[in-house]
Amino acid sequence: MAKILLIEDDTTFVELLRFFLTKHGHELLIKNDIKSGLSALNEDTFDLLLLDYRLPDGTSMEILNYKSERALTLPAIMMTTFNDVRIAVKAVRSGAFDYITKPVNPDELLMIINEALLEKKNIENLSSLQTLPDFIEGDSEEAQKIQEYSSLVGPTDMSVLIQGESGTGKEYAARLIHQKSNRAKNPFIAIDCGALSKDLAASELFGHVKGAFTGAIQDKKGQFEHASGGTLFLDEIGNLSYEVQVKLLRALQERTIQPLGSLKNIPVDVRIISATNEDLLNSIEKGDFREDLYHRINEFKIQVPALRDRGNDIDLFIEHFVKQSNTELNRNVKTVSTEVKEIFHRYEWPGNLRELKNVIKRMVLLSPGEKAELATLPEEMIAAVNDQPQKNTGSDIKAANEATEKKLIQQTLVKVKYNKSLAARLLNIDRKTLYLKMEKYGIE
Numbered sequence: 488m489a490k491i492l493l494i495e496d497d498t499t500f501v502e503l504l505r506f507f508l509t510k511h512g513h514e515l516l517i518k519n520d521i522k523s524g525l526s527a528l529n530e531d532t533f534d535l536l537l538l539d540y541r542l543p544d545g546t547s548m549e550i551l552n553y554k555s556e557r558a559l560t561l562p563a564i565m566m567t568t569f570n571d572v573r574i575a576v577k578a579v580r581s582g583a584f585d586y587i588t589k590p591v592n593p594d595e596l597l598m599i600i601n602e603a604l605l606e607k608k609n610i611e612n613l614s615s616l617q618t619l620p621d622f623i624e625g626d627s628e629e630a631q632k633i634q635e636y637s638s639l640v641g642p643t644d645m646s647v648l649i650q651g652e653s654g655t656g657k658e659y660a661a662r663l664i665h666q667k668s669n670r671a672k673n674p675f676i677a678i679d680c681g682a683l684s685k686d687l688a689a690s691e692l693f694g695h696v697k698g699a700f701t702g703a704i705q706d707k708k709g710q711f712e713h714a715s716g717g718t719l720f721l722d723e724i725g726n727l728s729y730e731v732q733v734k735l736l737r738a739l740q741e742r743t744i745q746p747l748g749s750l751k752n753i754p755v756d757v758r759i760i761s762a763t764n765e766d767l768l769n770s771i772e773k774g775d776f777r778e779d780l781y782h783r784i785n786e787f788k789i790q791v792p793a794l795r796d797r798g799n800d801i802d803l804f805i806e807h808f809v810k811q812s813n814t815e816l817n818r819n820v821k822t823v824s825t826e827v828k829e830i831f832h833r834y835e836w837p838g839n840l841r842e843l844k845n846v847i848k849r850m851v852l853l854s855p856g857e858k859a860e861l862a863t864l865p866e867e868m869i870a871a872v873n874d875q876p877q878k879n880t881g882s883d884i885k886a887a888n889e890a891t892e893k894k895l896i897q898q899t900l901v902k903v904k905y906n907k908s909l910a911a912r913l914l915n916i917d918r919k920t921l922y923l924k925m926e927k928y929g930i931e
């Protein structure tokens with residue numbers, strides 16, 4: 488049983504949810520707008536948030552922001568209309584556990600709630616998952632490179648920077664590196680820097696002593712100390728404030744930390760793996776990210792490819808996620824129809840593997856038989872594919888162009904012995920564009 492805060496203004500729908508969720512043993516507190524929702528959140532503790540996106544006094548992004556600022560760990564599920572799916576993806580990036588589109592399928596909602604509660608429990612019980620269940624390697628050249636690089640860099644103590652779009656598997660890659668390291672038996676602690684408020688980030692990383700700031704009622708160890716002997720995974724590192732970046736740099740250089748409010752230097756032995764889905768070089772140019780820290784965390788870079796750039800790896804993931812969903816949902820889907828497969832291959836997957844996993848779970852849930860049909864896919868996904876210009880199936884022009892471009896850049900760089908100004912001139916592009924492309928293709 489979970490204590491759920493439901494923030495929704497559609498009274499009929501509220502009644503339906505109240506009936507359904509209490510029938511399944513959950514306790515519900517219902518609020519109809521952001522203002523009353525926030526004060527409920529402030530006054531009481533809940534296990535889960537169920538949020539309607541559009542509310543009379545704004546959108547639920549405000550609730551998600553409040554949750555991040557306070558570093559509240561309770562999972563939030565966003566309910567949106569079909570047209571709001573992009574917003575829903577944004578919500579997930581802003582810390583929502585998942586989203587569900589309206590009209591809500593009650594079984595699907597229950598499934599997501601159960602998953603969210605399970606994940607919350609797992610995080611609370613074990614912030615370091617030592618095993619990587621069901622890891623799919625992939626056959627594409629890019630995927631093989633991740634394996635190869637992880638094996639090479641794993642046993643070293645080098646700081647690794649993992650770049651890739653949201654949901655591509657950056658945390659999975661980080662766990663893989665940890666597993667291949669000599670630290671594998673020690674903790675792997677993942678911190679979502681995007682979800683930490685400016686004020687809490689330093690205390691979360693380095694700890695604090697009693698009285699260090701209002702609300703610091705007792706000493707608290709930071710994650711650097713908890714990860715001792717192991718790996719600290721800093722996800723969305725670009726979101727750390729400048730002040731915390733300075734402290735982090737000092738911790739990495741001196742291998743000691745100073746809890747807030749303390750003068751004591753505590754030695755730490757932690758390997759740092761960071762991840763970002765933004766271009767940190769851009770952030771450096773804008774003055775948002777320190778260049779010295781960038782070089783310190785980027786002793787080795789791994790680029791995790793977007794799902795749309797992984798060629799036929801998608802077929803392996805489809806098979807894998809279908810099997811996983813069959814087990815979780817007690818279904819028996821053995822194949823997907825040709826139409827479904829075509830949509831999967833043509834869709835752009837802005838949310839990458841996480842989105843594919845969610846779409847497949849929904850598809851499996853809605854498939855009573857052995858074959859998953861087109862009607863089980865979200866309508867907006869089919870519409871998005873149908874709006875795209877038809878691709879030349881079998882030969883992906885974008886991928887082919889990018890491969891040619893990458894090869895040309897590599898050949899030119901070798902020819903001019905990595906003189907980038909000369910290479911840029913020969914390639915007829917400016918230096919900045921060359922740097923961006925080298926970054927994009929992982930050319931060192």
Ligand SMILES: Nc1ncnc2c1ncn2[C@@H]1O[C@H](COP(=O)(O)OP(=O)(O)OP(=O)(O)O)[C@@H](O)[C@H]1O
Nearest residue numbers: 621622623652653654655656657658659722840841
């Ligand atoms: N190699 C893999 N094999 C199987 N499943 C994977 C693999 N990589 C990622 N996944 C699945 O995809 C989901 C997204 O992966 P992950 O959380 O590592 O992505 P991310 O890039 O760190 O996301 P974000 O940018 O939001 O932090 C995970 O829940 C995991 O189930």
